Amino acid sequence: MKRMKFKPKSKVHEFLGEKLIAINAFAALIAIVLIFAFIFKEAIPILTDPEIQQEASIDKMTFKQEFYEGRDPKWSWQPNSEVPKYSVLPLVIGTLKAALVAMLFAIPLGVGAAIFSAEFASRRWREIIKPAIEMLAGIPSVVLGFFALIVLATIMQDMFGFLFRLNAVTAGIALGLAVIPIVFTIAEDAMTSVPISLRDAGLALGANQWQVSLTVVLPAALPGIAAGVVLGFGRAIGETMIVLMASGNAAIVSASLTDSMRTISASIAAELAEVVFGSAHYNVLFFLGTLLFIFTFLTNLGGELAVTKLKRRLQGRLS
């Protein structure tokens, strides 16, 4: 009997070792739960504490408020005013504007480059593009923010004559640079994992290489590309340093992409250091953090669903 050869001591070792490893494996799960718990904890007073709610309640943060008697109700983010104003709308608009520009910029470039790399590029080209994308991904966001603030903003203003030097377009493009690697990597992965039998079928029907790429491979890989886009969007929403440095940080309710804007993430970064712990402002900033967390959680879920769909689709066709 083989089992009898083991000393009892090593059985205990074995048992403890496995349990320790198992407990340790839950670290990521625990971390994600703790993150949510500790951020949400500081946001709870907005929902429960009447004293805090006088300054900032969900209602006050969402809808137009008549802050001064006789003046038109409006949305406004002015936390350090005599009458503190915590409308989230200007920040949400700013966040979405920057993310929109970033995606408009990153999707064509990222997907285009991914198609090129996966389908058309010669080996030598691929050996240039892939490291270039990895380098782009390796640039810390504070460096991109620095570049946008010092160099890009001036170039853009000279080229397009923007009224505001720092605006949604400039910040969005810098943000796009951070998003391109995500879109590229996932889209390229999806396309290279399309089975060869599909391509062969296309070729057998008389299509050219490029026709197969665009009409067979691309549609098959579409869920993967969608996943890249969704995850990229999540990154664009949550990215902080770039928008903090390059967006002008003015909380304006406006649809114009050439106005300055202020994002949720930049507001947290700019204001958190100052607030007194436990004040309404402090709770509001953690509430914003909760919003960001939930939003990226959802985009991530969407991305994962898309990837699962892709896998199922490709496997289904193989069989």
Place this chain on the structure above:
Amino acid sequence: MTTTASIRNKHTGELDSKLVFRPKSRGYFPKGLCLAASLLIIIMLAVILGNIVIGGYHIISWDFLSSPPENGMESGGIFPAIFGTVVLVILMTIAVIPIGVFTAIYLQEYTRPEAHITQLIRMAINNLAAVPSIVFGLFGLGFFIGFIGNGIDSIFYSSEGPVWGQPAILWASLTLAVLTLPIVIVSTEEALRTIPCELKEASYALGATKLQTIWRVILPQAMPGILTGAILAVSRGAGEVAPIMFTGAAYYLPYLPGALNDQFMELGYHIYVMATQSPDIEATKPILYGTVLVLLGLTFALNFMAILIRSRLRLRRINA
């Protein structure tokens, strides 16, 4: 035949009209567009890197790297920021490597990929990787400083001012450790997958237990992958600013951090501070560019190392 079926329209079952091909077209237009997109990315990368290298290379000198900032950051070097960054990532690595590696081992060696628990952990890892860095900053402040730090203070140091319940290099590095955990797990797992099954079987055949196999056979074999993970984590951690803004980075410190509850200067934060708060932005610009170049050089060198190790790992898999 399945292959034909797949080109049929999914819903109607008819042949897709798009698939009536004009054989003569060479497809210059779509190819050209995709090439243009790739070129544009490469050009933008070149412009950014070129701008930074040209702006920064002439200030890099031994003096610059080894002396502290002077005169309101308008002159002097960036040594404290480099030192702070190095200590920060060392502490982070010490914290993140064991946890990340053992999580990967658990996922690869102890559970089946389709088990509920595996999928739950995997989902957590994916989500952790997508959480915005500023949220980690909030977490570090709320959990490490507010909960753990203040907790320690109220038990052991109740009479004094805050000892641990304040921004410190320990809290910043732990925050970064949570942030980089997914990177370490993913790259360790990748390495574990390349280990040939025969090795494990041989180990079991010689009478080794599972734990012994993991310790003596699997871990040494997975070393390159773990190293890659560590390097990538360090490269990511060195460049993150948002998580350390509230958890320990300081504007200016005349000394180097000497205890775990000291604050510290950091390259990325130094860049942010100089770009937005330096007294005279024109006078600071060369130093600013120099600092950016140092940070960029550091992260690129680390990434390059990771790529090299990883490609050797891939080769091993192919050979096996």
Place this chain on the structure above:
Amino acid sequence: MKKILICGLLLISAVGLVMAGTTITIKGSDTLVRLGQRWSEEYMKHNPDIVIQISGGGSGTGIAALLNGTTDICEASRDMKEKEYKLAEQKGIIPYRVSVALDGIAVFLHNSNPVTNLTLAQLKGIYTGAITNWNEVGGPDARIILYGRENNSGTYAFFKKQVLNKEDYSDYTQTLPGTAAVVNAVSKDKNGIGYGGLAWATGVKFAEVKTNDTAMAVLPNVETVSNGSYPISRELYWFFNGKPTGELKKLVNWALSEEGQKIAEEIDYVPLLKKDAVANIVE
């Protein structure tokens, strides 16, 4: 892995041994951080066993740190608010205020801007959004682009109180995280206007400020600020928890000494009048 761990621990403990002596923490206003840094550089040269650590972040940050007990000295470019005094009382902290220098809030304009002077009322109009075009204040027909500070800064709060009579800034104000960023932005924007400490500005021109239409326009400089004729000027403070003693007392008295005040002037801060500096010395 063990080796890395051991090396790391060794490194940390080795550094730990090097550090000794008294540590003084200074935190707060970005307006003051440069002065604090210069002062501490000089002071540490004279007193090698003292270590002073400085960080900025804004007056609000410093005051919050003082209330939370995480700093020895809080640098502030404004007085504490009533709310903050009340909080201090609750937390058992007795703020002790010493003014260490003066500062004028300059109004920055682009060098090519033909406007030379503005009244306080015009400034208020501009920053609350009532005046949006330069031609309303004697300039060209162009939209006024507003730059200001992030709301954790003392400069933000002071300008709001002194010039805006506590009204809100226009939503279109681009808030930047430091005065340097404001100066830099205005220097690149021909329709820009910004405000910030005197000590920061290069590459832009200062607007002369009038208290009303008929008053004399005054350009901010060391003289007009210290004699009080420039209307937007303020004292810069150090706050302590209780009356400073020991090393803290030595440091603040050194900063108020002729030597300390001279350093302030060298880097473009406005020194206190001599009699004020002497009066402020902590017994």
